[in-house]
Amino acid sequence: MKNCLVAQSGGPTVAINASLAGVIQGAIDSKQFDKIYGSLNGVQGLLNGRLMDLSQKFEDTPMFIELLKKSPSMYLGSCRYQLPDYSEDDAPYAYIFNKFEQYDIDAFFYIGGNDSMDTVDKLSTYAKAIDRDIKIIGIPKTIDNDLCITDHTPGYGSAAKYVASTLLEIGHDTSIYPINSVTIVEIMGRDAGWLTGASVLARNKYNFAPHLIYLPEVAFDEKQFIKDVRTAMDRYNNVVIAVSEGIKDAKGQYISATSAVEDTFGHSQLSGTGKCLEYIIKQNIQVKVRSVEINILQRCAAHMSSITDIGEAFRLGRHAVEVALQGKTAVMVTAIRKSNSPYSVDMGDTDVKNVAGLVKHVPREWINDVGNDVTQEFIDYVYPLILGEPVVKYQRGIPDYLDISHLFPNKIGE
Amino acid sequence: MKNCLVAQSGGPTVAINASLAGVIQGAIDSKQFDKIYGSLNGVQGLLNGRLMDLSQKFEDTPMFIELLKKSPSMYLGSCRYQLPDYSEDDAPYAYIFNKFEQYDIDAFFYIGGNDSMDTVDKLSTYAKAIDRDIKIIGIPKTIDNDLCITDHTPGYGSAAKYVASTLLEIGHDTSIYPINSVTIVEIMGRDAGWLTGASVLARNKYNFAPHLIYLPEVAFDEKQFIKDVRTAMDRYNNVVIAVSEGIKDAKGQYISATSAVEDTFGHSQLSGTGKCLEYIIKQNIQVKVRSVEINILQRCAAHMSSITDIGEAFRLGRHAVEVALQGKTAVMVTAIRKSNSPYSVDMGDTDVKNVAGLVKHVPREWINDVGNDVTQEFIDYVYPLILGEPVVKYQRGIPDYLDISHLFPNKIGE
Numbered sequence: 001m002k003n004c005l006v007a008q009s010g011g012p013t014v015a016i017n018a019s020l021a022g023v024i025q026g027a028i029d030s031k032q033f034d035k036i037y038g039s040l041n042g043v044q045g046l047l048n049g050r051l052m053d054l055s056q057k058f059e060d061t062p063m064f065i066e067l068l069k070k071s072p073s074m075y076l077g078s079c080r081y082q083l084p085d086y087s088e089d090d091a092p093y094a095y096i097f098n099k100f101e102q103y104d105i106d107a108f109f110y111i112g113g114n115d116s117m118d119t120v121d122k123l124s125t126y127a128k129a130i131d132r133d134i135k136i137i138g139i140p141k142t143i144d145n146d147l148c149i150t151d152h153t154p155g156y157g158s159a160a161k162y163v164a165s166t167l168l169e170i171g172h173d174t175s176i177y178p179i180n181s182v183t184i185v186e187i188m189g190r191d192a193g194w195l196t197g198a199s200v201l202a203r204n205k206y207n208f209a210p211h212l213i214y215l216p217e218v219a220f221d222e223k224q225f226i227k228d229v230r231t232a233m234d235r236y237n238n239v240v241i242a243v244s245e246g247i248k249d250a251k252g253q254y255i256s257a258t259s260a261v262e263d264t265f266g267h268s269q270l271s272g273t274g275k276c277l278e279y280i281i282k283q284n285i286q287v288k289v290r291s292v293e294i295n296i297l298q299r300c301a302a303h304m305s306s307i308t309d310i311g312e313a314f315r316l317g318r319h320a321v322e323v324a325l326q327g328k329t330a331v332m333v334t335a336i337r338k339s340n341s342p343y344s345v346d347m348g349d350t351d352v353k354n355v356a357g358l359v360k361h362v363p364r365e366w367i368n369d370v371g372n373d374v375t376q377e378f379i380d381y382v383y384p385l386i387l388g389e390p391v392v393k394y395q396r397g398i399p400d401y402l403d404i405s406h407l408f409p410n411k412i413g414e
Numbered sequence: 415m416k417n418c419l420v421a422q423s424g425g426p427t428v429a430i431n432a433s434l435a436g437v438i439q440g441a442i443d444s445k446q447f448d449k450i451y452g453s454l455n456g457v458q459g460l461l462n463g464r465l466m467d468l469s470q471k472f473e474d475t476p477m478f479i480e481l482l483k484k485s486p487s488m489y490l491g492s493c494r495y496q497l498p499d500y501s502e503d504d505a506p507y508a509y510i511f512n513k514f515e516q517y518d519i520d521a522f523f524y525i526g527g528n529d530s531m532d533t534v535d536k537l538s539t540y541a542k543a544i545d546r547d548i549k550i551i552g553i554p555k556t557i558d559n560d561l562c563i564t565d566h567t568p569g570y571g572s573a574a575k576y577v578a579s580t581l582l583e584i585g586h587d588t589s590i591y592p593i594n595s596v597t598i599v600e601i602m603g604r605d606a607g608w609l610t611g612a613s614v615l616a617r618n619k620y621n622f623a624p625h626l627i628y629l630p631e632v633a634f635d636e637k638q639f640i641k642d643v644r645t646a647m648d649r650y651n652n653v654v655i656a657v658s659e660g661i662k663d664a665k666g667q668y669i670s671a672t673s674a675v676e677d678t679f680g681h682s683q684l685s686g687t688g689k690c691l692e693y694i695i696k697q698n699i700q701v702k703v704r705s706v707e708i709n710i711l712q713r714c715a716a717h718m719s720s721i722t723d724i725g726e727a728f729r730l731g732r733h734a735v736e737v738a739l740q741g742k743t744a745v746m747v748t749a750i751r752k753s754n755s756p757y758s759v760d761m762g763d764t765d766v767k768n769v770a771g772l773v774k775h776v777p778r779e780w781i782n783d784v785g786n787d788v789t790q791e792f793i794d795y796v797y798p799l800i801l802g803e804p805v806v807k808y809q810r811g812i813p814d815y816l817d818i819s820h821l822f823p824n825k826i827g828e
Contacts, residue, residue: 012587041592073586080591165717165812172487173426173714175821177494178455201812206819237822295706300587303579303718306811386811397720397800398579398615405620407589408651 002106007039009112012073013155015313022317042079072302107324113142124330135324138332145194150334157309157385160198167202171209186274190246199242209240216246218371307388319347343384416520421453423526427569429727436731456493486716521738527556538744549738552746559608564748571723571799574612581616585623598705600688604660613656623654630660632785721802733761757798
């Protein structure tokens with residue numbers, strides 16, 4: 001028998017470890033692999049020989065799979081390493097494939113976003129060029145939900161649930177004073193507005209926040225924005241605005257890049273998008289205004305994940321093993337939505353070239369005409385993805401996650 | 415029989431509604447009051463006649479008390495109204511006491527922080543001056559935990575749990591890259607470091623974050639700070655720093671006030687404390703650095719509250735009713751710690767003058783000598799307060815909280 005290898009790349013999500021758990025469980029259940037290796041810090045682990053025996057971990061650690069499914073961030077760590085074009089520099093390829101040989105790797109699973117799919121593409125192209133039979137499979141993940149072909153990406157549903165819940169809680173928080181106020185909430189998403197749009201799910205029979213939603217898919221117009229805020233203030237005391245960090249003006253320039261601020265040392269500092277909108281409002285409207293950046297919490301708050309998301313992330317991991325055992329390579333596994341009500345998805349796969357380096361945007365028709373809200377189509381799309389809550393185990397008052405000390409081999413945090 | 419009145423003031427916490435629930439349950443169980451009125455937006459509701467019949471709400475809404483205990487922010491709204499000295503202007507006093515008369519109010523419960531206790535003090539002093547027999551009782555709340563006499567304040571334990579859990583999740587998030595990085599996490603607390611200190615509870619057998627903790631109780635020294643960060647970087651790849659928004663230099667000036675930034679309009683903008691430390695590190699150390707402001711989430715994330723905190727907030731509400739029925743006035747109810755292990759508290763009360771306008775700081779001996787961490791005494795103090803998790807009900811994928819549309823009477827959000 002042969003072995004398989006799995007690695008993670010890109011930014012953290014709360015579901016990426018569930019996909020890793022799916023790969024491990026799938027590989028063990030298949031009985032087709034002797035060992036399951038994890039490469040620490042993406043492909044870098046291969047380059048510097050930092051591999052972890054996950055089959056051993058599975059045997060040694062009770063509840064390993066269950067804990068892994070619920071632990072945030074990346075159990076195997078990440079990397080920012082980008083492979084060169086092999087026609088220009090094949091040294092790292094030769095090194096990596098030498099390692100594949102050395103560890104008898106028959107299948108390599110890479111969990112990540114569109115940059116990681118580029119790596120899957122490059123490695124599988126190289127394998128073909130040197131006629132090496134190894135299955136290289138991509139497994140999608142990103143809170144940004146901007147991968148093509150797949151209906152959605154693991155990590156998105158949980159982040160969407162966190163964003164919607166947080167907006168509801170901010171709705172409660174801002175409602176306490178009977179005076180006008182504006183609260184701007186900046187949400188992650190440089191290129192696509194999927195996550196910011198999910199804030200719409202905070203609305204219920206009494207909570208109308210967020211009252212305005214701005215996505216990068218529509219050019220941001222300052223005059224229209226000021227008009228929108230004034231109109232909202234006529235209707236609501238405490239206006240809450242959800243905005244993507246990546247909104248751009250009609251020329252395609254990031255709004256955050258248009259209002260650099262100078263610190264006391266005279267250095268220009270990019271202020272965030274939320275801060276920019278705060279300045280715009282302060283300049284134009286007499287009202288109490290503040291901005292809130294949800295920041296990295298939206299991608300690491302595993303205590304509030306969507307069980308739909310975690311379950312699908314796990315299924316995609318398992319499915320990747322099946323796909324590899326079918327002999328496929330150079331593909332990314334995908335979720336295919338069969339029905340919204342009852343919600344159901346099938347697992348599929350696609351040529352990784354359909355995904356690598358590409359971005360899926362929110363369709364323009366899922367955003368209202370004036371560009372300050374999303375439509376019912378968007379709601380119908382995202383709603384099923386946030387449903388269901390896992391039982392979070394707490395230990396000493398804080399969530400009980402999996403030990404990640406193997407990520408710090410050279411420092412005291414071992 | 416007579417009636418009683420309850421109101422909330424100051425900033426939101428996730429436990430202040432549990433104290434309200436305790437007052438309602440206590441008043442109903444005592445059978446000593448005909449009606450329980452809630453004043454909307456603190457004492458302002460009395461001034462503009464916006465009272466809510468909570469006894470009716472209790473009868474009409476199934477699970478009212480249970481939902482109220484778990485809903486964040488302030489069911490009755492808040493206000494920033496400060497009473498004048500009655501010797502200078504007794505008009506609002508005359509108006510308020512006229513309303514007390516009109517609604518046959520025998521006891522007034524005011525849930526809030528040290529400013530609200532000042533209101534309790536002023537109202538009860540006035541009552542005495544005009545020889546009016548009404549019991550005016552303060553119930554503490556604040557995530558800042560800076561009220562005197564009481565061992566701790568409702569709202570603090572839940573915020574502390576949220577901060578500790580978030581720091582653990584940030585610890586996971588920052589661990590994924592095998593390169594040096596510094597993450598600064600700014601936590602609420604203008605005057606006292608109780609909440610920032612609670613971040614220490616994020617540490618466990620594998621997570622050493624936060625590696626440095628800075629509280630307002632110790633003068634912040636930039637040189638020492640740079641030295642601390644360098645030392646931490648020798649030991650850990652990814653250094654996480656927890657800092658109170660209210661840290662000050664040796665002259666008592668807020669650090670955030672020392673580095674105003676100028677926006678593109680040429681206006682000076684106060685940047686946050688976290689941003690200031692970010693600039694300091696960028697100026698002095700070559701390392702990837704970012705700052706995260708937990709912001710209002712730490713006071714409104716009811717989906718992660720401490721059941722110890724919620725339970726005590728409820729008990730203090732009930733106890734306030736008992737104290738009023740004993741004929742006391744001008745007091746604030748208090749939690750008295752009997753034992754740490756097993757943890758237990760008694761309920762007591764104190765003259766509100768011992769609390770009004772005063773601030774309780776973290777004892778200097780609960781902070782290490784060099785001023786960059788807290789001691790075991792601090793841990794022993796805060797640990798029991800974050801224990802226990804309530805069952806959070808979710809509806810359509812987001813937490814199910816109590817409808818607060820009564821707070822928006824004049825706008826469309828009714």
